[in-house]
Amino acid sequence: MTAIDTAFAVSLLAHAIQAGTPLLLATVGEIYSERSGVLNLGLEGIMIMGALTAFLVSFRTGDIALAIVAAAIVGALLSLIHAFLSITLKANQIVSGLAISIFGLGVSGFLGRPLIGQIATKLQSTPIPLLQDIPVLGPILFSGDVLIYFSVIVSLVLWFVLFRTRFGLNIRSVGENPSMADSLGVNVDLTRYVCVLVGGALGGLGGAYLSIVYTPLWIEGMTAGRGWIAIALTIFAVWNPLGAILGAYLFGGVIALQFRLQAIGIGTETPQLLLMLPYFVTIGTLVLMSSATLRKRVGVPAALGNPYVRGE
Amino acid sequence: MTQKKTEEQNVSRRKFITGTIGGLAVGALAGYAGGIGTAPAGITREVTTTTTAAPAKRIKAGFIYVGPVGDFGWSYGHDRGRKYVAEKIPWLDTVYAESVPEAEAAGPIDKMVADGADIVLTTSFGFMDPTIAAGERHPDKTFMHCSGYKRSKNVGTYFAEFYQLYYLNGLAAGAMSKTGKIGYVAAHPIPEVIRHINAFVLGAREVNPKIEASVVFLFSWFDPGKTRDAAVSLIESNNADVLAYTEDSPTTLQVAQEYQDKGKPVWSFSHYSDMTQYGPKAHLTGQVVEWGLMYEYILSKLYAGTWRPEDSWARIGDGTGYKWKLPEAKSTAEAVEGTFETLPGQTDFYDNVVHLAPLNPAIPDQQRALIVRRYEEMKEMLFEPFTGPIKDQDGNVKLQAGQRATHDDLWGMDWFVEGITTKIPK
Numbered sequence: 125m126t127a128i129d130t131a132f133a134v135s136l137l138a139h140a141i142q143a144g145t146p147l148l149l150a151t152v153g154e155i156y157s158e159r160s161g162v163l164n165l166g167l168e169g170i171m172i173m174g175a176l177t178a179f180l181v182s183f184r185t186g187d188i189a190l191a192i193v194a195a196a197i198v199g200a201l202l203s204l205i206h207a208f209l210s211i212t213l214k215a216n217q218i219v220s221g222l223a224i225s226i227f228g229l230g231v232s233g234f235l236g237r238p239l240i241g242q243i244a245t246k247l248q249s250t251p252i253p254l255l256q257d258i259p260v261l262g263p264i265l266f267s268g269d270v271l272i273y274f275s276v277i278v279s280l281v282l283w284f285v286l287f288r289t290r291f292g293l294n295i296r297s298v299g300e301n302p303s304m305a306d307s308l309g310v311n312v313d314l315t316r317y318v319c320v321l322v323g324g325a326l327g328g329l330g331g332a333y334l335s336i337v338y339t340p341l342w343i344e345g346m347t348a349g350r351g352w353i354a355i356a357l358t359i360f361a362v363w364n365p366l367g368a369i370l371g372a373y374l375f376g377g378v379i380a381l382q383f384r385l386q387a388i389g390i391g392t393e394t395p396q397l398l399l400m401l402p403y404f405v406t407i408g409t410l411v412l413m414s415s416a417t418l419r420k421r422v423g424v425p426a427a428l429g430n431p432y433v434r435g436e
Numbered sequence: 437m438t439q440k441k442t443e444e445q446n447v448s449r450r451k452f453i454t455g456t457i458g459g460l461a462v463g464a465l466a467g468y469a470g471g472i473g474t475a476p477a478g479i480t481r482e483v484t485t486t487t488t489a490a491p492a493k494r495i496k497a498g499f500i501y502v503g504p505v506g507d508f509g510w511s512y513g514h515d516r517g518r519k520y521v522a523e524k525i526p527w528l529d530t531v532y533a534e535s536v537p538e539a540e541a542a543g544p545i546d547k548m549v550a551d552g553a554d555i556v557l558t559t560s561f562g563f564m565d566p567t568i569a570a571g572e573r574h575p576d577k578t579f580m581h582c583s584g585y586k587r588s589k590n591v592g593t594y595f596a597e598f599y600q601l602y603y604l605n606g607l608a609a610g611a612m613s614k615t616g617k618i619g620y621v622a623a624h625p626i627p628e629v630i631r632h633i634n635a636f637v638l639g640a641r642e643v644n645p646k647i648e649a650s651v652v653f654l655f656s657w658f659d660p661g662k663t664r665d666a667a668v669s670l671i672e673s674n675n676a677d678v679l680a681y682t683e684d685s686p687t688t689l690q691v692a693q694e695y696q697d698k699g700k701p702v703w704s705f706s707h708y709s710d711m712t713q714y715g716p717k718a719h720l721t722g723q724v725v726e727w728g729l730m731y732e733y734i735l736s737k738l739y740a741g742t743w744r745p746e747d748s749w750a751r752i753g754d755g756t757g758y759k760w761k762l763p764e765a766k767s768t769a770e771a772v773e774g775t776f777e778t779l780p781g782q783t784d785f786y787d788n789v790v791h792l793a794p795l796n797p798a799i800p801d802q803q804r805a806l807i808v809r810r811y812e813e814m815k816e817m818l819f820e821p822f823t824g825p826i827k828d829q830d831g832n833v834k835l836q837a838g839q840r841a842t843h844d845d846l847w848g849m850d851w852f853v854e855g856i857t858t859k860i861p862k
Contacts, residue, residue: 132673135673136673139665139668143661143664143665233506236506237506240512241709241711241713243713243714338661339660339663339664339685339687339690341660341685341687341690343506343507343508343509343685344504344506344507345503345504345658346660346661346685348660348661350661379662380665380668383652383666383668383670384672384673386650386651386653386666386669386858387650387666387674387676388650388673388674389650389858392651393859393860393861394861394862395653395655395861396655396861
């Protein structure tokens with residue numbers, strides 16, 4: 125590889141990771157929610173409220189750590205509404221989720237009016253000493269910001285919890301067969317509440333990444349559908365946090381690559397084709413997942429979307 | 437006459453919150469019952485300007501926006517215009533509906549008419565047919581549609597056109613680019629955007645004929661994240677150091693500022709409103725629209741009974757000095773107010789529906805003088821960016837020497853000028 129090719133690749137991959145980070149946070153969160161059997165279509169609303177909260181807190185206090193924490197809390201609180209409706213009240217998860225999304229978009233737009241055109245403190249990157257000097261890998265992996273590092277670590281930890289711990293087994297069994305889990309003494313509702321709240325907090329962080337790191341500003345509707353993309357990525361990742369890392373970076377990478385190819389004049393007559401790629405892959409995954417054997421094998425949460433009522 | 441202006445926003449806020457919570461409760465109930473959710477409808481809010489000693493005649497104007505007024509772009513700009521007239525004109529009441537889907541404009545329009553609106557202004561291209569249809573349903577009311585081409589006896593059209601300002605941006609780009617590469621983050625490959633890209637590149641090449649431009653299309657009007665991706669790509673992969681854009685957020689300017697902060701000079705512009713605060717160092721100038729002046733013109737004509745279903749296309753020079761001047765009452769055709777006699781740092785462009793954002797002092801004096809000169813020449817229609825000889829990117833002559841592009845040439849532009857390396861997506 126020539127120096128120019130290497131520079132292109134390094135810049136592209138660093139870009140892919142940054143573009144993929146909000147998606148990764150939201151996707152891992154949604155994976156937890158869905159693994160426990162709760163489909164959360166409120167993610168778009170949760171992300172936008174996270175984005176608003178982070179920007180608002182950063183603007184008012186200048187305290188970026190507080191802004192991040194506040195976004196996670198607001199995300200968790202919004203998902204608490206969803207959890208209450210769909211777990212305790214056994215409401216239709218699809219409708220409740222859509223209501224949360226609509227609510228989040230509306231309320232954030234309204235509350236954010238005074239913030240339009242304002243500038244807030246943004247999260248600066250924190251290159252890791254020594255590691256950032258490694259050729260090629262340094263600028264790609266170790267020159268980001270704390271939320272990038274956090275998103276990767278949290279994905280790995282949540283993968284470990286989900287597949288290597290007792291609690292993870294409980295989560296999966298609750299999403300797979302809640303009556304069985306119940307009969308084995310697992311608290312179905314509590315497990316689901318925890319997962320939905322974790323999912324909401326991560327969704328809020330994903331939104332925060334947009335408003336205080338990636339595009340540090342507040343504009344109504346600035347998540348621009350990333351919540352829905354994260355829901356698609358959950359399927360793409362076959363409900364596995366490691367798959368989410370792959371999916372989110374691939375998605376970020378394809379967008380970055382597509383724009384870079386346009387910028388240097390390759391394939392500029394049909395730039396849409398590459399942009400469709402992640403969606404094709406998602407549809408492909410859906411098709412594959414329609415096979416019963418495969419569903420069983422990867423552990424698609426069988427009870428996804430179904431409220432659990434004891435004795436039914 | 438004493439006047440008292442009351443903004444009834446508190447009431448509407450309460451209504452809005454109640455409405456939203458109500459909607460959520462309904463959603464939850466529907467969910468409980470296992471029903472199916474519906475898409476969000478447009479949110480309507482009313483702002484009334486009242487006067488204690490009301491004049492005999494009042495006009496109520498309704499504004500229909502396609503996006504949220506908080507987009508800091510298109511709908512935000514129109515709402516700034518609404519606020520301007522609501523504040524300034526004592527005989528005017530205004531209402532607006534935001535986030536109105538293009539296919540569902542009929543409902544909000546009819547509601548405004550039912551609530552007593554004398555004129556309804558629809559501010560998105562997609563509202564064209566619904567506006568014409570509304571004109572037929574309400575023959576005694578007046579309608580104005582922004583950016584369309586269909587008119588009827590009570591439906592007129594209006595638009596603010598930016599290509600001249602993009603040309604001036606191009607002059608600044610040509611002056612500032614060190615790499616000889618400039619970039620453009622574009623929403624969609626449609627004639628309006630292509631016209632602006634071409635004007636930008638023509639301007640840059642007036643200053644530096646060797647400049648090359650590449651264009652990245654987002655296929656979206658609004659997505660700050662993707663805009664960032666596109667802007668970064670142009671800078672990192674193509675070495676572009678001046679970026680113009682057609683997209684409804686200040687993201688491109690922010691990205692340029694980010695590179696400035698890292699010590700790499702990258703420049704960008706304002707779009708729709710003055711966005712200097714997003715890139716104090718990176719901001720060269722830009723295009724700003726004052727819809728308020730346009731609305732003042734339209735509503736004043738309606739009030740005076742001289743409104744006609746005409747097409748008001750506001751460029752620099754379209755009636756400058758008498759038609760669009762601020763304030764209109766003071767304007768005369770002869771005296772041109774607000775002409776910038778002094779240059780560095782203290783130019784005043786706020787005299788047109790469309791005007792330039794402040795010029796960055798970093799632009800060398802010679803090119804700054806050129807920008808101001810071209811601006812003044814455009815006001816008098818002495819200079820027109822699309823004047824031949826102009827070749828397309830494949831070397832075909834599109835405009836002969838001395839030939840000016842017509843309204844229709846501009847309106848249907850589907851080719852890129854020489855110097856653009858990108859092809860137009862099919």
